[in-house]
Amino acid sequence: AAENGRQAWLRYAPLPQGHNTPLPSSIIALNSSTNSPVNTAGQELQKGIQGIFGKHLSVRNTGKETSSAVVGTVSQFQKAFGTSPVKDKLEEDGFWLNVKGTTVQILGQTERGALYGAFEYLSMLAQGNFSNVEYAMNPAAPVRWINSWDNMDGSITRGFGGNSIFFTDGHVISDLTRASEYARLLSSIRINAVVVNDVNANFATINPANIQGVGRIADVFRPYGIQLGLSLDFASPMELGNLSTYDPLDPGVIAFWDDITKQIYHRIPDFAGYLVKADSEGTPGPLVYNRTLADGANLFAKAIKPFGGIVMYRAFVYNQLPDEGDWKADRANAAVNFFQPLDGQFDDNVIVQIKYGPIDFQVREPASPLFANLLETNTAIELQVAQEYLGQQCHLVYLPPLWRTILDFDLRVQNQSSLVRNVITGERFKRPLGGSAAVVNVGLNDTWLGSHLSMSNLYAYGRLAWDWTSDSEEILQDWTRLTFGLDNTVVDTITQMSMASWPAYENYSGNLGEQTLNDILYTHFGPNPQTLDNTPWGQWTRADHASIGMDRTVSNGTGFSGQYPPEVAAMYENIETTPDNLLLWFHHVNYTQKLKSGKTVIQHFYDAHYEGAETAQNFVTMWQSLKGKIDDERLEDVLFRQVFQAGHSIVWRDAIVNFYNKISGIPDDAGRVGHH
Ligand code: GCU
Incomplete structure (x- = not known):
């Protein structure tokens, strides 16, 4: 019975009306090596069709295309069948799905894309949708990550679903079954990397034994097209490397990080990158040595560049403010004050990861003004699926409507349309990289997050990270059908409850x-x-x-409203034009x-x-x-x-x-x- 929780939206429950549906008579997966996502896709199609229709299909790697479900990359398909049927442009991770009765083509630009396509087809079948379709899908952004705040001792910072599925007692746990199951869920919602350790990182995560350990996590992620990332402790050169400094410009420090990076890539050739929380809430960072945050970020960027990795550098940097007596003091000002002067100084493989609001995952915040202040820097938005301030999974709070208030917000940079979602995808300022990260914090609990209903937030995060314009309610309905079945009353009731939940939580x-x-x-x-x-x-x-x-006005307060571009600044500066739901934020x-x-x-x-x-x-x-x-x-x-x-x-x-x-x-x- 715990299976229902663990399988979440991938239960492949039998469809009562499904038995007479014409199905492909076999599955052709164009790569049969164990670790390949295309092989995983073949297995997954077999498992799904078995579950939904009670029909066993064999998986081969060659055969006749007609009446088969063929899954592979475009080039694998060309090799096998001589042509490519794909009519639209596919980007990295994109896929092509063509269902014509019993003949099904599922082709990715990469193997990962092919796996996404297989999950898309299975999601249709599981929801009783047997239509013929033919379309290509591409992601809104290349970075669709998850951050896990797991500690090496097995506890999880702001984790509400039990202990870590990755760590215990200072090392990586031996049985990684749950990590593998998690990767499966995540690949079905097109997440492509997971940072497995807490942002308040421990240098021990990158000691030789633990590099081997996290290498095993990467091994169970790989068949699902999920890459592994790590949070770093900025002071590791001192704590682990026995150096007398962690100054980012010191040659010994640079050599230390080059060496660590080499060790990591030696064990994990497809390692995704680093996540860095520095100079924040007591963590060490470049400011200790009077270096800039860009010096700090570029230190890792240069080490990881030869291997193709990236650095997610968090904008959550602030000093504690002891004095509320100072009317002008404001933590909300910190991110722009720290980062805006550095715009243009970050290497191309750095992404500044920005929490959605200027404070900290509150029930209502304005969009962080930093999104409007970095025109020559890659950015990503940081969301939280873990309901830290939002009821900790003991309250139902469906979060996409909250997220959309930020992502759909128009910052009016240079008086032009500048939706946050178009900033973070790189589109608005023509940046090569961008995307999103969500803090999720699943645990060993059979429901992953501690609550069945909270899983809609994880599912929706993946769907939105792929396409920020998808409808929050439609996503929820897909999730409900996959999780609880097709009964309309069930779907309508859960939809009503969920859509009312964030406004209710804000109200009380x-x-x-x-x-x-x-x-x-x-x-x-x-x-x-x-x-x-x-x-x-x-x-x-x-x-x-x-x-x-x-009072965050420029005229009489902390000046925060002046961090937005002129049109938005004017709106928030004036009490008459500030929306009621942010009145006390600004006035x-x-x-x-x-x-x-x-x-x-x-x-x-x-x-x-x-x-x-x-x-x-x-x-x-x-x-x-x-x-x-x-x-x-x-x-x-x-x-x-x-x-x-x-x-x-x-x-x-x-x-x-x-x-x-x-x-x-x-x-x-x-x-x-x-x-x-
Ligand atoms: C919040 C949270 C901390 C976390 C911090 C962060 O303040 O309560 O536990 O470390 O965010 O995002 O770094």
């Missing part, structure tokens, strides 16, 4: 751009609004008895300030918290209505979480409304809050 956890009001000091879970202010973390709300919000106002909706800020707090909690309570009855339509085990698992969310949403509601009622002394018009 933090409104109008004031951030997620959870405990900032330790857990990032559950309401604790008083911890946001007067801490060095700088996630301030500046709430007092009369007023609330961060400090009285609780009695009127919103565009006509309500006061404080009344909006009260109403929204009641509304959000009510929506979360409805999820319980909605979910219960699915009894008998999905298996009892998953029904009960999810019900447990929904009952928790319903209760916790009331805890959230009451904690927040009472907090603001108490400090403002302003009663609730509806009489729900406080004593009367």
Whole structure:
């Protein structure tokens, strides 16, 4: 039964109406070597058709094309059959799918693309879609990565699905079955690399024994076309190499990283690249030696360039701000202040990886202005599937609608259309590289993330990283059919719940751009609004008895709004043109300030918290209505979480409304809050 969780959207459950569908009579996989993604594609087609239709097809590597499902690269196909049927241009990782009754062509530009095509065909079949199709698909961007915040001791930073599937006790675990299963899931959503260790990296990850260990992870990833990446500890030359410095310009340090890189590529010839968190939250970095962040990034870029690897250098760099008394102090300013002056100084194989908002994975943030400030630098967006501030998988929060507020945002660089998604793909500023990374943090739990429903976020991340214009609701429906079956009530109910979930969470956890009001000091879970202010973390709300919000204007505040290009800066500078949902992000106002909706800020707090909690309570009855339509085990698992969310949403509601009622002394018009 745990299988349903582990197989996630790749269950290949039997289709009741599928038995009479005409199918290919055999599978031809044009490469039969064990590690090849084309071989994997052949096996996967066999397994899928067996599961969905109960029909066993043999897999060969030659044969007659008619009435077969042929999978391979375009050049393998040409070699075997003399011609290429592909009518559109294929880019790297792209594929061609041609289904004509029982004759099926699945061709990739590379072997990885062929595997993607096989999964695409299987996804159609599993959803009962037997139409003839003929199309090519190409990715929006070459970098479609996952970051895993796994530590060498087996714990996971902000991991909510059990211990690591990669590490235990300081080394790589011996049984990598789960790592292989994970790679299978990821390749089906067209992810092409996973950084397996936490961004707060430990130098021991790259000692000789662990390079062999992570080499074994790369070995189980390879048949799925997934490459391995590693996070680096900037101080490793000292800690591991016994040097007296980690200055990025020191010849000994350069030689150290050249040597490490050689060792890694010796064991892992298809190694993807490095991820670097430096000079952030106490991690070492180039600033220690008065070198620039570009010096730091280029150190690794030069070491890895001869092997074709890349460096993802994180823009999450900030100093703690001890003094909230300083009205102009603002952590949100840090990324642009650090990185904008370096635009043009990063090597071509460096990508600056930017969290979607200027603070830290909050329930609502404006798009990071750094996306508008790096015109000669490759960039990628960093998202979080792990629901760190967003209910930690104990709350249903379907994230694509949140992500889309950022990716579809128009930054108006040089007064021209500059959607964030067109910046990160490289299209807007004509950059050779770009894409996305999501922090996922799956664990040994049979559901991977700790919750069946949270897996829709992982599935959707892959689909969106491939095509940021795909519809959030359609993705969710595909996921639901693959995960829970084709029953329309099931699909409609899960769609309704999921699409209502992020607005509900925002309503009860933090409104109008004031951030997620959870405990900032330790857990990032559950309401604790008083911890946001007067801490060095700088996630301030500046709430007092009369007023609330961060004044981020240029005219009177921290100047953050001025980091955007003129049209956007003007919109946020002016309270009249700032959207309500970001009012308190950009402005400090009285609780009695009127919103565009006509309500006061404080009344909006009260109403929204009641509304959000009510929506979360409805999820319980909605979910219960699915009894008998999905298996009892998953029904009960999810019900447990929904009952928790319903209760916790009331805890959230009451904690927040009472907090603001108490400090403002302003009663609730509806009489729900406080004593009367
Ligand atoms: C968040 C998170 C940390 C993490 C950091 C990062 O602040 O709470 O655990 O290390 O982000 O992204 O580097």
